[in-house]
Amino acid sequence: MRTSKFGVAVLIATLCPALMFGGTISGKVTYTGTPVKQKPIDMSKEPSCAKQHNPPITTETVVTGSNNTLENVVVYISAGADDANAPAQAVTFTQKGCQYTPHVIALHTGQELQVVNADQTSHNIHPLAKVNREWNKSQPPGSPNIQEKFDQPEFISVKCNIHPWMHGWFAVLKTNHVSISKDDGGFSLPNLPAGKYTVTAWHEDYGTQTQEVTITGNETKAIDFSFKAKAY
């Protein structure tokens, strides 16, 4: 009996090395109520961008999927996990069609950020940091990527002053256990050793929510977050 259990464990470990690292917290982010309708963006002042969007894109303050799912929610372990070092690979934030893609990025403190201008127009990248240093850099078309880092955890609103509709977020965190919900609202935080965790979900308009989750072994704990849509 014992040996067969061991055999199964070895088999699983061989087939799926990720499981060796521990448990997973995964789930879905949804909303209740009626979110504000996002407004179409008039890019007529920047024709090289306007022609890339037909029909015009809308603001991205609240992005939803079918079945009331909520996109662009930053779900991360806010307590319980070790403050691991910043990953060596950089996170890329691209300006294309006068839009930030993706709308929200997550960075570890000290992790390299690469800002790319894929447009035919100049942008200025202006992270409105309050805890970190606030800087503002011009990036004309064809310029090299801007490389930066942030030292302190902070949700930083980013904008381009030349194109006032451009708006995004840098989620600077002290953890690598982070997942940003997709259009199906799904998120997944794998590779968690056994322990007690605080999971925080942050949305730029709807605020933050937290849940306590205990992981005992190689298990997957399902948790969901539900935000109340703001009426305005």
Add this chain to the structure above:
Amino acid sequence: MNSLKRVHFFSVILNFVLAAGISVARAQDAPDVGPHPPEPLKAMESHIGNVTGHSRDAKLDYRRYCAGCHGDLGDGNGENAVWLDPKPRDFTMATFKCRSTVTGMLPTDQDLFNTIARGLTNSNMPIWNTFTKQQRADLVAYIKTFSPRWEKEKPADPIKIPTEPPVTIESIAHGKALYTKLECWKCHGPQGKGDGPSAATLTDSKDQPIRPYNFTAGGDDSRFKCGSTNADIYKIFITGVDGTPMPSFADVIQPNDAWDLVHFLRTLQVKRHSKENEVLKAAGGKIPPYNETPSTPPASPNNSAAPASPSENRTAGGGN
């Protein structure tokens, strides 16, 4: 039993007398003069040449001359602030417009010292050149008590400003081409009137509306926010104006290009006497079109060792 009661009675009397005495003493050592400016959290110093400023010595000057707008707490919420546009600086953010340091970094003591004396044109910040050097240095130290960043960070070294090349019509023409290419006109307008397509939408870092600089306003008395020499304008391209939409071009502009842009900007100041306007007049009053050197030969007209201009694939105003 009786004696116990008596002891209790005396202790009540004694307590009453003691309490009255303490309250009298309290009232004496704290005369009521309304809200006190909070003590700076930490004493700070500033160093301006051989003058050392001390925050503790600026307390009264700050309260008398600065707090009305910048607030006792340095947060820009003084009692006059509601009437002002642009709003007084919030020192707790430690973000400053006029710096000799790269974007995002603290200014040097000298930068703050200069700003106090210079004032900020197009704002309610007057020229405070009536202060002694010592008073100004003390105020610089005082400003540094409002943000913990001044304890944690060292201001970066001032940027280097290379020698200005001579003003020529070619330099002005190249500056004009750069004004178009770097899209300065998007905010400052094609004629530098501050009326570009993005101008009306601009806000500062506190979401307050802010206007781009209008180069054409004013004559020989015209001033820029952070100093009015050619070197001061050069500096602005490199450092940016932090807390405002004006970005830094440090990573995207070569020194000679920045000087060419300075020379062109001077010609936008149509009512101001300048070397640039003289050169323009001598050339017939018209800026000739600038011919960008073909991308293959590296020789550029300014013999600047520009390593293949970063924006060769420029397209005028949004082609493919």
